[in-house]
Amino acid sequence: MELTLVESCLLGGLAFCFIIQLWFTLGVHLKLALYKIEPIIPEGLRPISVIICARNEAANLQEYLPLVLEQKYPDYEVIVVNDRSWDATEDILKDLSVRYPHLKVVNVNDGQKFLAGKKFAVTMGIKAAKHEWLVFTDADCMPATENWLLGMQQPADEATEIVLGYSPYIRKRGLLNALIRFETFFTAVNYLSFALKGMPYMGVGRNMAYKKSLFFKSKGFAAHMHIPSGDDDLFVNANAHRRNTRIAIQPDAHVWSEPKTGFIAYLRQKKRHLGAGKFYKGKHKFILSAQIFFQFMFYVTLIAALFFQPLAVYIALGVLALSIIIRCLVYPRLLRKLNYAGLRWWFPLLDLLLFIFLVFNAIVSIFVKKVQWK
Template sequence: MGMEIGIAGILAITLIIQLLYYIIYLRACFYQPAVTSSGREPVSVIICSRNAGEYLEKNLPLFLTQDYPNYEVVVVNDCSADHTADLLVQLKPQYPHLKFTTIEQDEKFSHGKKLAVTVGIKAASYEWLLFTDADCVPASPQWISTMQRNFTPEHSIVLGYGGYMSSPGLLNRLIRVDSMMIGLQYLGLAIAGMPYMGVGRNLAYRKSLFFSNKGFAKHTHILSGDDDLFVNETANAQNTAVELSAESITRSIPKKTFGDWFLQKRRHLTTSVYYTTTSKFTAGGEMLSRVIFYCALVWSLVYHNQLRNYIIIAAGIRFIIQGITYIFGSKKLNEKGIWHLAFICDILLPFMYFCAFIYNFFTTKRRR
């Protein structure tokens, strides 16, 4: 009997934790910024590109023709061996606000994206920096305007949503569901005053913040993390804003195979271990409580005959609120036709992250 009561207590506690998280996510679903900038701050859009000439050819004009009066687009040609250099030279006469700089290949020195980002920031003319990737497309010509309306004196960071393009197939839908769930979490927590990460596909911050933080000095030894680690160490409730309008979204090309997606998850885990302790707790608390909830739920349904009806009702409340969150979340982030798959990812993703963690652990151990 004591064990049964204990399991029931665990189920109740994890259910409450889950509901608290979903309340936070629901805030993101209905979020509207309270204070917006009345000015039109000049903006430097920074795009780092390595052998992405094919994407730049299609997408760069979409960034160069934004409906915004005063901005520049800085492209960092990071050791590209394709036609990127020729393309940029060709586009320059047509778009005077296009700037580009090149990092030459050095056989004796290898580097990650952080060097390219740093070079782009140094080349930028303006205080406000707006980041995206070469394979990204803005949802509208108002992308800069909608992000810029959060450039108030109080704010130094603006978090946007970077989703993925839609294409046929189950994998594409799972990737988009995962992106939606992650977006609701980091944007919802930021709205609640607990920012912990951002995505480089749609992120803005002040140039002065970058240099006052000494750039990426605290984690230069990590190849990735130019976006989430920087936000993790500089963002707080006072200096961070969130933009969630449909016009502000960017979308990039998702992975084509499960193996590539799994590798992407592994890379994300390599940076998340460097988050602050508080961030690890707030970001990981939902998934941990979710796993414990499901384990306690299964155990209770099998062994708690007397309480089974109450357990089913409690679990039903959780799934109803979860469904409502995903329905409104998919509408807010313009992720059409995928919300129902969130119930599958709700169970699948914890196991996927666990496998990625184990894989990283033993890979690192073998290297040592």
């Protein structure tokens, strides 16, 4: 039994897509799987300014802000930017300011000029910061421990200007929550692995840090102030490189976040993130697009091969089995390292569902253009 020309071309395409998949798995993501996590330095070396932007986050601030204000760090301030809230945010911040003298509140009013969503609020917070090292998180985020700031502090190496942290989502019941957590995991694996490879391209504002001087040296968000999203990833994309960027993924330095509970809300969130990705550097867009494209073509050629003679089917299924085995040797280990150990048993299914969602989200983004913060 011999393969026809069509079958040979189809299986050749499948093999090529498999090789590209292997490059991302073994050439990039394996670096994070093998990365040795250094212990957190037990003392604060330099003062820190923590910046949180909040719009109608009264409940979250009441629950999570005290955990930020009670960090075991000798010298730090917490700046909360109240961005035109109309709930009880202002009252809660006033009460907390009495209890915590290192809490500073910055109010953004409705009539203020040059409003540009969250980026304006972040800029106001940075201008109000009195320290050089800035640590960012969100109002709905919870530090894993009281040692969070110890893990996110400025490294002794003065050349380090950016530290990329990690922020997993809190576990809740349901398939949507599992998908959200798995998508967050895969996004983190990508940006952390590429940072280790010397090609940092993004970070998440729920847990990251950089120098105040870097922000002003690069003119802040001026290059993309017109884009509603990107206060975190676009800034990192424009300013991070192999010499000035480090990662911090110690379990104590994680920041847990509240996930979306509805599919539409989650879709809107991912739409904002996808919109910012269009403004990444060309080499980053090429690599990330190739990652999705060849994963898509892997499944397309695999499914197509199943409609041909048995030999083609056996070869295609053999490639699929080899792909699953290799990936199952790498990603469950990463799931344990990044606080998602419970998802490792569902890895093959979630991997397929995530791919379907990413394709769906990309199609939706073509037709739905409007995005906003809050």
